[in-house]
Amino acid sequence: MDYYNKVIESVKVRFLRGNNYRIEKPVTVTDYHEKENTLILLHQGNLKYGENLEVLNEGEVLFIPGGQETQLTLGGSGKTQQLKMEKFRDVKKKHLQSMSFFDIRNTEDDCISMMSFESKVFDVVNFFNSLSIPPFIIRFNDRIGTIIEDLMKEQEQGGVGKERSLSSQTEVLVIEILRHILKNQLFVEELSTNSTYFKDPRLIDLFNFIKTNLGGDLSNKVLAQVANVSEDYVGQYFKMLTGINPQDYIEYQRMEAAVDLLRTTKKSIRDIGKEVGYKDTAYFCRRFKMMYGVPAGKMRRRDSLINV
Template identity: 30%
Template sequence: MPYKVMIVDDEKWNRDMVRTLVEWDRHGLELAGEAEDGDGALNAIRETGSQIVITDMRMPGMDGVRLMERIHETYPDIKTIVVSGYDDFHYLKHAIRYRAVDYLLKPIDPKELNAILSKCVSDLASASVQERELPLEMSLALSTCKQLLQRHFNELNRGGISHALEQVRKELNVRGITQPSRLERVVLELQVALKETMNANMLSEEPLPPIGRNDTVTSETAIRFVEEQYLRVLDMLAASRKFKNKLNLEEIKQYAERHFAENITLEQMAKVFYVSKEYLSKAFKQEYGLNLTDYILRQRMEKAKEWLLDEGLSIKAVAEMAGYEDVAYFYRVFKKHYGVAPGEMRKKSLVEKTD
């Protein structure tokens, strides 16, 4: 029996594009249906028994984040593939949280889409949900590692990347995780994190090769496979920055706009762009009229204000997406910046919207 695929996007031409690019017969797939938003998708999934969902992130009504949350809760064995534009970068954290198989950037690469669908079919055919799921302790360790990898990558810290991945290898051994399907899951999650970082740094969008199903794969070979990819991409980033003739303030500004939700400091950015922090601070303020740290804060606050308009996002989620793990601290910073608390801002915006 063919595996059933649901396509979810509020734009008809995007749905048409996905439908055209999928090699249905090759993968043994059939189109179960299409939906314009998450509500319609959930109803269609329930009626058709879809096993793969290809969804956009930004849609009216129930968006991709809430759809993935509901799928994760109700249909944990469904394979979800996210399709996203650059503006959706911060929503991709949710894609990882709700265990999307992968995400694609628009315009969609047909080869990448079909490679991911091939992996979905392989997983559905050969592994149970229990085999693919990672123990909670391993998932937490992996989440911590991905945060460290992102920071080390942006600081061009090769040693830090190797050390973080070595900790993952040790954790896999301690937990006795040897099943090929689980090791593949670890590799995939680390690759998704690497692709996020590549996109944020405007590096090549070439697809990362999958490790492939191999009964002889070990924690050592899996982590070495990932490490080679991270260090190769790191060399690409270092080369693109090291040989610039002069400081490009517009690039600094764009970097801050892409990484504002991370714990970046003036010292880290100076190191990334091979200049002193004093020179960077002075040049940025002369060009844009405010300190770099103030500019990053402004980016966080503007995005937080925008996300508060989405009633489907809790204030805690907004705080996390804006880079604040401490919600109480987010409240204080937001109120100092705008003069009102986040909850008051949300109520005021919704009232103005209905008037």
């Protein structure tokens, strides 16, 4: 159990978007897939997925991990129009009509709620995607369905603390999904064999060291000492387990920290650059603009206008 607690503590979760749809015209998407993790809650009507056309019952949830592909039939009880995902994106509005969550209980039409979320280990590894878990139905779990409904309500109402509420509820949702997987002994082999980045304490030591030393020396020579591997091997070791070079990961973390400081402090751009590890302010500004598409100062002004 400690192992899975470590998993949860390491996964950063972010709510991306949620929509409620009335199924206007039944459709079968032969290769449905999304970059992000997707949950589909069926309120009313028909929904099938996979080569075996497995049926989702009303009130149940289909989980499609990011990057996974499946056949998906929305609405209809007979033959439906078949489309590839690329074409479906172009004509989506012909098949799915956006609706208010609060109108779902007052309609007899086929309708669903769809939400997407991000789950990354130490901001780098897409958790569910890395496990190679196929799409699956979450049955007999009213808790997960209720959380999705609460997220849909929160997003639509937009009250005080909306973003904080969406974030915290999405974290609970991911915990409940993992609990459901463990309770029902789903994908045990995938969980045990594919989570290599949790099994090596040296990698976790590296993540923690980078996080707490963004302003210091994070060269491969230093990282090699932290992980107790050779300097020539540390880059290969890091990429083998995470899929990204250590210096690319470090730059991403430094820039994210810079964005946070721009948004929450009045420190000068020069001081912020130094605080996140850039001695050369001009170089820091060039890299920042290259990564985010806007100068650091402009991002600060833009965020100030948003927060007024």
